[in-house]
Amino acid sequence: MRNILLIRLSSLGDIVLTSPAVRAVRKHFPTARVSMLTASQSADLITENPHLDEVLLFDRRAKDRDSKEMIRIIRVLRERQFDLAIDFQRKFRTSLFGYLSGAKCRVGYHQPKGLLCSVRVPDSSGHAIDRYFALLRAVGIKAGDRTLELFLTESDRTYARDVMNNRGIDGDKLMVGLFPGAGWKLREWMPDRFAAIGDRLVREFGAQVAVFGGPHERQLADHVIDLMTERATTFAGNHQIRHLAALIERCNLFLTNDTGPMHIAAALRTPTVALFGPGNHIRFQPLEPIHSTIRHEVPCNPCKQFTNRCKDNVCMKLITVDEVWETICERLHQMVYRPKQLGGDEIRIR
Secondary structure, eight states, X not given: OOEEEEEOOOOHHHHHHTHHHHHHHHHHSTTSEEEEEEEGGGGGGTTTOTTOSEEEEEOTTSXXXXXXXXXXXXXXXXXXXXXEEEEXXXXXHHHHHHHHTTOSEEXXXXXXXXXXXXXXXXXXXXXXXXXXXXXXXXXXXXXOOOOOOOXXXXXXXXXXXHHHXXXXXXXXXXXXEEEOOOSSGGGXXXXXXXXXXHHHHHHHHOOEEEEEEOTTOHHHHHHHHHHOSSOOEEEESOOOHHHHHHHHHTOSEEEEESSHHHHHHHXXXXXXXXXXXXXXXXXXXXXXXXXXXXXXXXXXXXXXXXXXXXXXXXXXXXXXXXHHHHHHHHHHHTOEEOXXXXXXXXXXXX
């Protein structure tokens, strides 16, 4: 296998979760050329990955009826003459890309989504990382290290440092990030509860509170800050993905809903408290012991993805401010933290 194609078009969190599999492929085939096909909107997450030789971009926003983008990427794939294609996505379009690439060995999940695959692997209910590993093992690639990776440049970190300095954030003091948004409205914990946590962090720990969000979550981030009585700083807006990641990396703790930045924080080893409601925690929760998952068992969990039939959002409402605060306190009281990228003295919070 001298030329290998990996396929994962979306979404942000899912692409981060492929990083252990990408590393395993490189370890197994140290001299092969490894390319990854991803959506142009998500490419920032993998362009600096040293385990990849090439990142191929596909514009998912192109209309299906406009075949120009499909024809272009198929030509690119065929030019590469891949020996092996591994489809992490489990979509017909991604298995079609593998098939039309000309790779003789095409690994993917079982029918019906894997109809065009030559090696079909039954899907499982386990963690996403383990599901990806199952695809690798089907063709003899050893995989066991589930550690996430996300690679930032010094330029990314300089951007984050400059932005925080301009916003009055002191890199020598405790900073906690809040991410109140999510790609699915039903995954969002209530803004007033994020605000309550933010106020407690300022009052009881003297923390600097940073509220994060994407370009469509500025209003939500501002709303959380408006609900707070203590000072907080917004970092919601049009940051490049790696710039957003570099800002998250500088947090000493990150409180977030089940969403892409949760996985980004976990990959950067920023201790994360993850709030799960309708999402599948077994498949997507952060795994390392520095992270915590808070959820409540309800009969309807997990929901069918991205539906809006739920009228009461009980799974998120059951998560109380007090239990989130208790988890945060446990993390902070046991934490020895060094201001990131600054080489400062260690500080133990008591």
